[in-house]
Amino acid sequence: MNYKVYVNGKSTNICTAKVFPMPYNEVQEVEYTSFQMSQPVDLRIESEALLENVIIRPLSLGLEYTYREHEIVIHLERAAKFSVEINGTYYNNLLVFAEAMQYEEFDKYAGNVMYFERGIHTVDILTINKDNTIVYLEEGAFLNGKIDLDHCNNVTICGYGTISMEKYPLEVRNIYHRCVDAMHCTKVCIKDITITDSNDWSLRIFGCEDVLIDNVKIFGCRGNSDGIDICGSRNVLVQNVFTRVWDDSLVVKAFNTGDLENVTFKDSILWNDFARPIEVGVELRAEKVSNVRFENIDIIHSPTGYPLMGIHHGDRAEISDIHFENIRIENAPGAQLFDIRIRDSFWNRDKEKGNIKDIYFKNIHYIGNPGSDLLLSRSRLQGLSEASAIHNIFFENINILGKIAGNERECGLSVMEYVENVVFCSDEQTERMNLLETGIEILDDFVLTDNGSYKGRVRVNINNTGEKDQLTAFWLQISPAHMGAYKREAERLAIKAGERKCFDYDVSLPPGKYVIAIQSHDANVSYAWKFLQLDWILWEGRELEKATELEFINYYNIRTKGLKATICKGELVLQSDILKDEKNSLVLYTAQPVERREEEVVFSVEETDFGVVPAVISGKHELEPAPQLRCPLEITLVFKNEPKVKEIKKIVLDGGGNGIISIPLTDLGLTTETKHFWMEIEAKTEEVSKYRYPYTMFHSVTPTTSAHMFANVVITTDTVMNR
Template identity: 35%
Template sequence: MKFITTILSTLFCLSMQAQLVTYPGTLSTGMPHNDDYTIRVRIPGGEWKDLFEYNVQVDMDKVQDASMVQFDMGSPVELMVKKNNGTVREVTIRPLSKGIEYKQIQNAILFTLEKPQYLSIEFNGDRLHNLHLFANPLETEKYDKVEKDIMYFGPGIHRPKDLPNNQIRIPSNTTVYLAPGTVVKAKLLVDKAENVRIIGRGILDHPVRGIEVTDSKNVLIDGITVVNPDHYTVFGGGSTGITIKNLKSFSCKGWSDGIDMMCCRQVLIDNVFMRNSDDCIALYNHRWNWWGGSSDITVQNSILWADVAHPINIGGHGDPDSPTGEVIENLTFRNIDILEHDEDDPIYQGCMTVDCGDKNQVRNVLFEDIRVENIQEGRLFYVKVRFNEKYDKQPGSGIEGITFRNITYTGVGENPSLIQGLDKERTVQNVTFENVVINGERIKDLKGVVTNDFIKGIKIK
């Protein structure tokens, strides 16, 4: 009986350990450590495990050092976050919609997570030197070596040599696995390929671009983190069937957008955390080598933080030489927390931006269950047919069928929202506001919104 009890106890302990997975995280990965915080995690009642506090850089206006930790969880866990410098006057855990409660003991806080989620933990109102805490879901697929059709990167730093443009080309029918504790210093290129998967818990560090998917189909990106690329975290051009899940991103340079899609179709972006110094999510039509319009794109269950520019930007870049222009349509943005929007230039402001130019037509866009916490400088809504000489050769053709449903905003000091057509032929039509609440007050009319004579079919429910 004692033997059986010992076996059962051992199996129970192993099961508990399997529900919490921490990563190898040391300076040997080539990633700098940030000593602002000490973070530990455990299964309730179990042994505390130290996490490696990565240094990540944010906000190109004046680049700052912030912190990031990661782990996997499959059951509730307890966390301790200790601030190592200065006293603690107040603590905010965002998104606020998560409702995370904590207990403070001197300069540390303790709290429990019931399920995987991504959080920003901010002490004394400091959003530039905060802690980004990524509690990932458990991995369901792992590898420990190179196999047939498996491109494997193990723990430690990988700096591939003699690669054109510092990029790794991924062929069709390949799974790329970045193990926990892995840092790859290169761009991953999927070009004219199909059935490609890029998975794991590793990091792409300072590539020219994080991942590029061009003229390809059936591509999955799941679980990895991209840190401070020179340009896009994920760039899609002329591709179909892209799925991006559980992606985390930081950028702090000019034009360092998060996820940009140009002439792509059938795209799902799910459960991502994007903190970027340009647009977090941008959906465009023709640019460079891609034509044909865009459609059927969904962004959901995500957290967007635009240190500069737009959390969401739709409708720029098109084919001005086409007789009819291109169409971008059937877009859904659902269950999203927007933590910040900061854009100094008034003509580029908007948390939720439909900015139609370059002979594009924008049709059938749904914004639903969006929670906006703070606007430093910017607008809540921006819906405009425009001609921007900096980027366009032709004005936009028109916008039709935009719905804003169950939107809340809790900040102050933003510029007025804007809805404008360009002229009698290039209008904004059929925009619906349903249950839009600004600082506790449901909007009932367009009072305070900048409009013109070239809009029609505006409904407020």
């Protein structure tokens, strides 16, 4: 344990739960403590690590605390939930759940009570189908399994105990899924419990009415480990909850169980290790989804660039009267504030597509870490057609790092097709943003040099569109990370109101696909990017000694000697020191080129998952950042056109020998006449086996299913190139 906790001098328990934090190489454990209080208390926390600094989130609590060396002292006036984070990171944090005193006179022997005492219980699937039932989990009770509420009325699940599905692997998800599942019930109360490690959604309300979810704590570490999903239900109140989940936290959906109406989420704290904190969609199969409110919510961590408040629609429902009010956002580098979009996807079933109208965002505060680690991604509004459009979107008091974004440009909002009546208003007492518009252009085309890399010149344009002179800084960022040579240091500048400045960069890059972007800690600087594709030229008949050697480099800047390649007599010839070790292997992935289709993914790399750079898709008119998406799997599911080639051919080359291997082009699914194909190469070495993503030369994260990052290979001759 990293911590010991004392409440008014008395030691309290430390528990653990599984979480899956970025960069997703391993599941980890987070420590938390829970205790009850009926009056102010002093909390003393002993830390194993020496304390250099401490931050307590959410910042809105404004808790009083002091710290020195290995001790933190916090004064609590009232019950609260918060994260104690030390030494500039949220890893190895401590979560504190100070609970209000309850259950003093609970009758555990009543006939309608299912009472679980302190200790471990295995229930597998506990089905409640009788009215007026109470399931009570005493503090310290730990249930292995799940609870289903099925067609019953006036049912309560309560107590300070825990329900967990940690013993139920993914393989049994078809039976053991959704830790707490209320189906077609009325008058349901779920309060005070803790849910950990659910195998699928943690808590689902499905086709229910008159539901209260209060003071529930949820930890999730698996894909699809949503926090709370309200599906096709009515008159639901979710309040005082805490979530730390890998997938979405608070979700609204509908699955043909009637209209969804009168749903409120409020007074809650959200932490998303991967996906979205607040989401309406994707499945919205009802006639109407209306009167949904998200109020007084703190998003303390959302580090992967996903939309913080999203409405994603592809079914028949009319979505209306959705309110986001008093939302405070802390550590969410590179995120989209808002994303509202109507599109078909893997999850949608209705042929008829609905519309979205009357959406309200009020008092939205982007606080940052505090401050901005990365620029926010552009927000987006995008309809599907005249019949499936977006109408009446209201933004009031959108505060970004203490300044008001008073229009679409200042908010970084892209208003796309089939969107009508976007309105901004604000409190005139707050200072407006002083927008610095930026752009990137390729001044000199990238030219292949004798050493096999490309050289070109990139220009960054900055235009001060505001009314004030400004001191700022920015830097050029090229993804994938650690590739090529260019000036990476920040550029500091003073720029007067109305002034325009240019900065030129000499850039050298190996073959591959890249996004060149502008980054800054200053939210007044607008985000800009440019996609670049550089072909891999293979000279037919060239000797290996004269071929260019390309390096393997991954997100962690682990580098190995790469390989040389040439074409000789209808064979691909490779030379690599990696192949000299019999423990190593190379995997070749090849595909025939196809025409790019609308909304097809063009670019996504490992740091896309980490919020550093957006995925890029082929938009209706031009390339654009992919909306709502960071995960390569989700990109595949949403756009439904991966792999975008007829076949991805996979060849495994085992190590051992002199490190030179020849492979007939026909074994790669090519012909001897082929002059153009796509290829990716994966290096399997012991050094990188512990990492989540494959170690690929051109940075594909799912090369077996998706070819969008494959190198564009051109076979030519010295004679042709010299012409």
